[in-house]
Amino acid sequence: MNSKANIKPVLELKNLHKSFGDNHVLKGFNLKLIEGENLVIMGKSGSGKSVMVKCLVGLIQPDSGSITIKDQDITTMGQKELDLLRTEIGFLFQGSALYDSMTVRENLEFPLRRHKDKIENFQGTEVLVKEALENVGLAHAIDLMPAELSGGMQRRVAMARALILKPKIIMYDEPTTGLDPITAKEIIQLMRNIQKKYNTSSLIITHDVDCARVISNRMILLVDGINYAEGTFGELSNSEDPQVQAFFKN
Amino acid sequence: MNGTNALLTRTKSFFAEIGDMTLFAGRFFREVFSPPFEFKELLRQCYNMGNRSLLLVGVTGFILGLVFTLQSRPTLMQFGAESWMPSMVSLSIVREIGPVIIALICAGRIGSGIGAELGSMRVTEQIDAMEVSGTNPFKYLVVTRIAATTLMLPLLIIMGDAIALLGSAIIENLKGDVSYLLYFNQVFDALKFGDIIPATIKSVFFGFAIGLVGCYKGYYCSKGTVGVGEASNSAVVYISMLLFVIDFIAVFVTDIFFEI
Numbered sequence: 322m323n324s325k326a327n328i329k330p331v332l333e334l335k336n337l338h339k340s341f342g343d344n345h346v347l348k349g350f351n352l353k354l355i356e357g358e359n360l361v362i363m364g365k366s367g368s369g370k371s372v373m374v375k376c377l378v379g380l381i382q383p384d385s386g387s388i389t390i391k392d393q394d395i396t397t398m399g400q401k402e403l404d405l406l407r408t409e410i411g412f413l414f415q416g417s418a419l420y421d422s423m424t425v426r427e428n429l430e431f432p433l434r435r436h437k438d439k440i441e442n443f444q445g446t447e448v449l450v451k452e453a454l455e456n457v458g459l460a461h462a463i464d465l466m467p468a469e470l471s472g473g474m475q476r477r478v479a480m481a482r483a484l485i486l487k488p489k490i491i492m493y494d495e496p497t498t499g500l501d502p503i504t505a506k507e508i509i510q511l512m513r514n515i516q517k518k519y520n521t522s523s524l525i526i527t528h529d530v531d532c533a534r535v536i537s538n539r540m541i542l543l544v545d546g547i548n549y550a551e552g553t554f555g556e557l558s559n560s561e562d563p564q565v566q567a568f569f570k571n
Numbered sequence: 572m573n574g575t576n577a578l579l580t581r582t583k584s585f586f587a588e589i590g591d592m593t594l595f596a597g598r599f600f601r602e603v604f605s606p607p608f609e610f611k612e613l614l615r616q617c618y619n620m621g622n623r624s625l626l627l628v629g630v631t632g633f634i635l636g637l638v639f640t641l642q643s644r645p646t647l648m649q650f651g652a653e654s655w656m657p658s659m660v661s662l663s664i665v666r667e668i669g670p671v672i673i674a675l676i677c678a679g680r681i682g683s684g685i686g687a688e689l690g691s692m693r694v695t696e697q698i699d700a701m702e703v704s705g706t707n708p709f710k711y712l713v714v715t716r717i718a719a720t721t722l723m724l725p726l727l728i729i730m731g732d733a734i735a736l737l738g739s740a741i742i743e744n745l746k747g748d749v750s751y752l753l754y755f756n757q758v759f760d761a762l763k764f765g766d767i768i769p770a771t772i773k774s775v776f777f778g779f780a781i782g783l784v785g786c787y788k789g790y791y792c793s794k795g796t797v798g799v800g801e802a803s804n805s806a807v808v809y810i811s812m813l814l815f816v817i818d819f820i821a822v823f824v825t826d827i828f829f830e831i
Contacts, residue, residue, distance in 0.1 A: 380699050380702060407702075407703055407704065407705040408705050410703070412700070414699070416696060418695060418697050418699065418700040419697070419700075420692075422688075432705065435705060435706060486705075
């Protein structure tokens with residue numbers, strides 16, 4: 322038995338179901354994220370990865386099942402408690418989702434507006450913004466608008482924004498999609514650095530095999546709304562199951 | 572049979588949308604009075620909507636006054652009633668034409684802008700990003716915009732009416748040798764509080780309708796960039812219809828209380 326099975330997870334999904342009309346996207350999905358671990362969820366486009374991660378942060382209400390983050394079930398939580406819990410979670414959106422009417426500085430200041438009290442030894446907004454931008458190597462871009470940044474720079478600013486409240490859990494939705502291979506490698510390296518520096522637990526949704534190989538401690542393959550296979554990158558890449566192999570070919 | 576079914580479905584979805592919009596308005600009233608208040612964003616929206624609409628409203632009002640006076644002069648002259656011109660123009664503009672025309676202009680300028688802005692924020696996941704960061708996007712984006720249109724539209728309409736009367740006065744001065752002093756004396760003699768107050772109250776509702784529909788269409792936008800265009804376009808169509816409905820109700824109610 323895996324030794325991690327007995328460790329209390331920071332995030333747990335049990336029997337998650339979600340349908341949109343007749344389209345059953347999640348059909349009893351289960352997941353446990355252990356503290357300090359990088360868990361990669363892989364699946365084909367349309368397999369329900371993004372729906373699952375949006376259920377996790379309360380953007381989509383699941384039909385049934387439980388979602389527990391830090392011992393709190395978010396499906397039964399009030400809006401205020403959920404907003405407070407969300408400060409413990411960083412979320413990197415697939416398209417970066419930077420506020421395009423605000424500068425980089427304002428984008429990073431935005432999550433701080435209502436939650437300064439959440440940060441221990443709060444040294445001031447300016448210090449936190451600069452620190453977050455230095456973490457992603459973009460201190461010089463502080464007064465630029467998102468439209469003035471390249472795709473890779475936008476992704477880094479989005480990472481800085483996700484980190485600014487010093488969350489313990491970070492969720493990455495397709496962090497390397499739409500980036501050239503060199504920039505994608507830089508983003509993956511950045512994710513590793515952040516994990517080391519802040520000891521975060523990361524949930525990474527991707528179909529980029531290189532990203533999964535470099536960053537994952539453990540992987541789950543999501544096929545047709547269920548956990549099809551689970552294991553380390555090495556275990557899954559050596560699997561003889563044709564459905565599993567399909568992800569690792571090329 | 573198919574045609575009947577399609578009509579039934581469209582009617583159902585129209586009423587469902589009216590219901591959703593009513594709930595959306597209800598949420599606005601719940602959130603507008605509960606802290607935290609987004610004063611800075613409200614001021615920014617007031618500036619964007621008010622200041623940046625000044626030129627459009629000013630030019631529209633000025634031309635409205637000019638054209639209305641030019642078109643009315645020959646008819647009034649036929650009856651020897653040119654001296655009624657200031658009274659007629661001021662009552663028409665302040666009571667009805669000014670508020671309706673300027674609200675329609677603002678529906679195009681402000682309503683479609685809100686629909687497109689919030690719509691593009693929705694499809695690029697910016698609204699989701701706000702929610703995930705623990706900020707209430709409804710309060711930050713919707714409440715501030717609806718409050719700003721509700722506050723700004725009456726001011727824009729008062730300014731537009733004043734500029735329309737100035738345009739009318741210029742034509743009267745050039746064509747009819749009426750001095751500005753005499754013209755405006757007659758204007759203020761003709762206007763009563765019973766004309767100004769209902770028109771101002773009406774314009775508050777116009778502003779609320781522009782903000783509400785623009786925000787609703789943008790906030791619930793879907794279907795990518797096509798959806799953004801649809802949100803912007805349908806916001807203008809719905810607002811225009813709603814303005815006439817509000818205008819009808821306002822005239823009806825004014826008739827009861829002020830005897831037009």
